[in-house]
Amino acid sequence: MMKSLKIGLIGTGYMGKAHAIAYRNAMAAFGIPHDQLECEMLAEVDEDLAKQKAREFGFKRATGDWKALVQDPDVDLVDICAPNFLHKEMALAAIAAGKHVYSEKPLALNAEDAKEMTQAAEQAGVKTSVGFNYIKNPTLQFAKELIDRGDIGEPVHFRGVFNEDYLADASLPFSWRLQQEYAGSGALNDLASHLVNLAIHLVAPITSVCADLKVVYKLRPLAGDSQKTGQVENDDQAHMMVRFANGAQGTLEASRIAWGRKNGLSFEITGTKGSLVFDQETLSELSLFMAGDDPQTQGFKRILVGPEHPDYQAFCVSAGHGLGFNDIKAVEVRDLYEGIVNNKPLWPDFRAATQVNIILDKVVESHANNAWVDVEQYDGEHK
Missing domain, CATH: 3.40.50.720 (NAD(P)-binding Rossmann-like Domain)
Incomplete structure (x- = not known):
């Protein structure tokens, strides 16, 4: 060692x-x-x-x-x-x-x-x-357990959203994030990349996409000289329909101009036996609906993540107290440390991240061609 x-x-x-x-x-x-x-x-x-x-x-x-x-x-x-x-x-x-x-x-x-x-x-x-890092959240680790053991049946639909408002103000200055040479795509790279990774992790590989991208604020003032403007080169909003390898369908959307959304990552997974709903702004809660429950009391159950769930107890011994963004990064670092020091597999690694980049490129291609496009699989599976 x-x-x-x-x-x-x-x-x-x-x-x-x-x-x-x-x-x-x-x-x-x-x-x-x-x-x-x-x-x-x-x-x-x-x-x-x-x-x-x-x-x-x-x-x-x-x-x-x-x-x-x-x-x-x-x-x-x-x-x-x-x-x-x-x-x-x-x-x-x-x-x-x-x-x-x-x-x-x-x-x-x-x-x-x-x-x-x-x-x-x-x-x-x-x-x-x-x-x-979002997949390292104990809440999402538990969601993955529920899906893998079949509690909600076979996933048939994934609806994911990642909206933030860090560029919602049209008067905010031009920066490297708005240039393809330095940032690549916009909301697609910055936000939707997380959604893509999350969808693959929880549902299945993405096999095809049909997408739409939009620049809403085409010009922004230059920093230090508001009388001059810079041309925005990448997307403020990204929308896509996707098909998964297991037959499920999905919709993913991301925006960097969605007023009021601070860390607006959320998803709903529909299965043949139930549904899961998650919102990153309440990142220690999960909503679970089970089709087999008594119809008189049937409804979404609010689960407060606690020491019974993956990795939570390392931070707090009491349920419902909640974790934060930096705690999720700590789980990521723990996995990194163990992977290197104890020679354990790491995921997501460069290979898995390459699969995300492949899908993002296909989103751009789909938008340009106004058509569905197939997605190459670069063996980004868990190892």
Whole structure:
């Protein structure tokens, strides 16, 4: 067994901070010794910012050059929390240096890049993990158990929504997130990628899609000069119909301009014996309807997740107290640690994330052709 897993974190924005918190929380929640999961080195765009964030996040060392972090002999795992367009270069450099890689989603800007990254990692024999963290929620782990053991019968329909309002204000300035060169697609990459991963995880592989994309606010003011505008190049809204390998149907939609939705990830799964309903904004609750219940008292049952459910007890011994987003990331880090230190399979890895990228590319193709398109299966199954 490896003596310790030493982390090198690139990027300290929204997700970089979430990852830093998750390392600390995972040690406390799951009893991982502090000398076996070490926050070794942090990289940012310049030395001063890197040193400041290293002090705040509890990393031993800092650098203004991410390439130095990748090459550092004391870094075992490179954790990529940089903008989308940098994922490929950073991951390939880390793999070439023999490092394990933990990357935020989407893995790449397109499927071809994702395939290249996956092939490089597999040839090098390094472990990979991608931050589709919502599936690590104890509530969704329990939902997966209910589906797998047949409590709601065979899934026949999945309806998923992931709406947020972080760009709902048309006066918000133009940024890299609105440019295909740097972000790829818009709400599709940023939000719908989670839905796609979730649908595959809970229902079955997606075999075909029919999609529609829309840019609602085509121009946005430039930062620092509101008299000038930038052309928005990617989607504000994404809608798709999907077909699953098990015969189920589905609809998925995502928006980054949906006023009032803060973390509006929700889904409903209809089965032949019941239904499941989930809302990420109440992430420790699950609604379950069972067709076999007494008709006089039949209805959706509100389940408050507690210590009887997967991974919850590591955080709290009392039901109904609820968990949060950073707790879910801690579960993800626990899985990452065990996968590398104990040589256990990791999921979702680069291969599974590549399947998501394939589907997102097919969504763009479907929209362009105004037609259903078939989806290639890149063997993104659980291992």
